[in-house]
Amino acid sequence: MDSYSMTRDQEKAVLDLVTNPLPGSELAKAKEFGVDLTLFISTLRRSPSERAQSLSDGARIFEIAKQAQIVRK
């Protein structure tokens, strides 16, 4: 895995922005829409390779759920 860490300042800035988005900002609109902005804290900490692994894991969960649905039918 390649390393891909945020600086301490960036971590702080991300945390500030997702917990207190500025009124009228795109982040505020997303929050109002129902997006859980705190998820960005973990996704942005990951390297693209780690994100790729999460996507593959997520797809496997989809597949397991699909198979379970087929078995139930």
Add this chain to the structure above:
Amino acid sequence: MNLEETIRILYDAGVEFVVIGGVAMGLQGSAHLTKDIDFCYARTPKNIERLAKALEPYHPVLRGAPPDLPFRFDAKTIANGLNFTLSTGLGDLDFLGEVSGLGSFQDVLGESDVRNVGGVDCRVLSLEGLIKSKVAAGRPRDLYVLPELRGLNELKKKTGLD
């Protein structure tokens, strides 16, 4: 779906591609999950040949088509078509010759970033590109992800994150 393996296979075969769609969203930092991998591919004869050869060992078939429908994902088929939704031994893969709101491969390439995935530097559609394509596609499922993409884009710009 094995994203890293699929990207590695296309890269090793010399296929020119840009990762688009839900996987591009995830690679750019969205929490979105998806079960298929979407690519935009170059429509040059050489690239079409490479794509067909790269996927041949994984027995691509048209997703959702009757199993007895004759289909070969070869250079001729790719050249005669444009967009393909495939089931393969690597999982569900979609190959698009054009992307709504952006255009052909060269336009998509111009809207992409380089991301290192599993040791491979590959092209991934940028957040700006994703937003343009989702707006243009305009389906409910595209519009649904726009607030997250716009918020993420703003967050990355404000914090200087790549």
